[in-house]
Amino acid sequence: MNARIASEPGPAKNRTTVERTSDREVVVTRTVNGPARLLFEAFTRAELFRRWWAPRSMGMTLLSCELDARVGGRYRLVFDAVPEPVAFFGTYVEVKPYSRLAWTNEEGGEGGPVTTVTFEEKGGKTLVVVHESHPSKEALDAAGTGAAEAMRETFDQLDELLVALGESSGQ
Amino acid sequence: MVQYKSTRLDASFAALADATRRGVLEQLGRADASITDLAGKFRMTLTGMKKHVGVLEQAGLVTTKKIGRVRTCRLGPRRLEEETAWLERHRRRWDARFDELDKVVEELTRKEKSDERKNRK
Numbered sequence: 001m002n003a004r005i006a007s008e009p010g011p012a013k014n015r016t017t018v019e020r021t022s023d024r025e026v027v028v029t030r031t032v033n034g035p036a037r038l039l040f041e042a043f044t045r046a047e048l049f050r051r052w053w054a055p056r057s058m059g060m061t062l063l064s065c066e067l068d069a070r071v072g073g074r075y076r077l078v079f080d081a082v083p084e085p086v087a088f089f090g091t092y093v094e095v096k097p098y099s100r101l102a103w104t105n106e107e108g109g110e111g112g113p114v115t116t117v118t119f120e121e122k123g124g125k126t127l128v129v130v131h132e133s134h135p136s137k138e139a140l141d142a143a144g145t146g147a148a149e150a151m152r153e154t155f156d157q158l159d160e161l162l163v164a165l166g167e168s169s170g171q
Numbered sequence: 172m173v174q175y176k177s178t179r180l181d182a183s184f185a186a187l188a189d190a191t192r193r194g195v196l197e198q199l200g201r202a203d204a205s206i207t208d209l210a211g212k213f214r215m216t217l218t219g220m221k222k223h224v225g226v227l228e229q230a231g232l233v234t235t236k237k238i239g240r241v242r243t244c245r246l247g248p249r250r251l252e253e254e255t256a257w258l259e260r261h262r263r264r265w266d267a268r269f270d271e272l273d274k275v276v277e278e279l280t281r282k283e284k285s286d287e288r289k290n291r292k
Contacts, residue, residue: 016269018262026261030269034276038283042275052271058264130265141257 023137028130036098036121039128043101043117044069054079071095075103111135186230191215192223196232196246203245206235 014031021027032039042048050065054077061080068074069092076089087107093114094102102116113134120127134140186192191213198204198212210220224244227233232247 014269014273016262016266018258018265020258028261028265030265032269032273032276034280038276038279039272041279042272048275048279052268052275055267055271057267128269 020140024134024140026132026134026140028132029127031125031127033125035124036119036126039119039126040098040101044095053077068092069095069101108139113139182226182230183232186226186232189223189226192227195220195223195227195244199233199244199246203243205241205243207241209244 014033016028016030019027019029042052044067046065046067049067050062053065054060054062063078063080063085064076065078066074066076071092071094073092073095074089075092076087078085078087088105090104090106090112092101092103094100094116098119098121100116100118102114104114105112113132116131116133118129118131120129132140187196194213195209198209204212206217206220206224209215209224210217213220215223224233224235228235228247230247233244234247235242235244237243
């Protein structure tokens, strides 16, 4: 399996690509106008990170954000949710200034996914590669389907309709 | 790929907009059926049912296979649809994030440049 999706190339906007490189792995890439050093800061300094990690269109509000970007350091993000706030947390396992970051995602218990981010600078631009490695195919399939963001997606209407059709036919 | 994908989804929505075609999908959810079976169940001509099945087939919702003289229909590769939707959701989330990240990095770059100018003075 090597399904891949890319956004429409635009004159002003860089492309975001998402690729499932295996049953358990997904790779996201994007080129950002700016040096790797600033990208690294935007990923590791809480006051910068919180400005972009949870964009409004995601439908989730970030209540708090603590990052201790050192090997063995912890991070904790708390999102507003019903019936109660939800926390995402984990530990930094690799921190190489300006080139590489990796952290665990422990909110789901031990053995959760590991996120690795690399920054490759070229001609004033930086290629950001986000690699998520999940413990199993099922875990990856379930990732990123939080109810809040899922409901607003047009494609989900199709999914829901198909599910409803499946149910009504007794599948 | 993007073109292909959106065309495909458009086709899916169009295919599902018709009550008979939704009925055919329900029917195929219970069991595979030949076009003749379906035409009989929906009280349609063979030609009419072939057209409906053709639309569903193009949208990837149904696949057909000819065995001998009978064309059998079954539910299509929904797995692919699900995967496309999954990837698209994931991509949108990251795309929105990176759009905001662009702004942050742009601001940092501007700030650094203006600091440099100040330092030179």
